[in-house]
Amino acid sequence: MLLISILIATPVAMIIHELGHFVAARSCSVPASELGLGLGPKLLAFPVGGVRFSLRLFPLGSFVRLDGTVLKQRSVRQQLLVHLGGIIFNLVACLATYGTIFGWINFLIAAGNMLPLYQHDGWKCGLVIMRDLLQRRSQPVERAFTFSGGFVSLAILVAIIRVLS
Numbered sequence: 177m178l179l180i181s182i183l184i185a186t187p188v189a190m191i192i193h194e195l196g197h198f199v200a201a202r203s204c205s206v207p208a209s210e211l212g213l214g215l216g217p218k219l220l221a222f223p224v225g226g227v228r229f230s231l232r233l234f235p236l237g238s239f240v241r242l243d244g245t246v247l248k249q250r251s252v253r254q255q256l257l258v259h260l261g262g263i264i265f266n267l268v269a270c271l272a273t274y275g276t277i278f279g280w281i282n283f284l285i286a287a288g289n290m291l292p293l294y295q296h297d298g299w300k301c302g303l304v305i306m307r308d309l310l311q312r313r314s315q316p317v318e319r320a321f322t323f324s325g326g327f328v329s330l331a332i333l334v335a336i337i338r339v340l341s
Contacts, residue, residue: 189282192269193285194239194240196265199265200264201242213238262286267282291329306321
């Protein structure tokens, strides 16, 4: 029963996460062309209000396809809101379902996305802030940030494992 609950709750929590990005993007006038659940080849796709919803073969992730050019033209505050939208929605869902498996899954998705790992929301927020501080893009600095983000995330993971064991 626990496994079934997890298998149902996880994709729902991933959709909540992506809806957070989607709603934040819309509120900042950043176009979104697709909201997808899973990775790989499309199994099912249908349009709703100008956005394509897709279900993919491998249930290992989810995404919102945003217009990156438009997003980069928005203020730093708006860019951060869009990148943090998923985390915010997961935390609200976590609080609303506190003490349940669904609450924990939302918490874990939010916490995992805060890490500065490549392509995670925490990494994207770090790049937005770094580019604003430097007032330009810098490949060497961005590569160093990406590389060090892996070490920071690994250190956090090791600390959590040590505390829990």
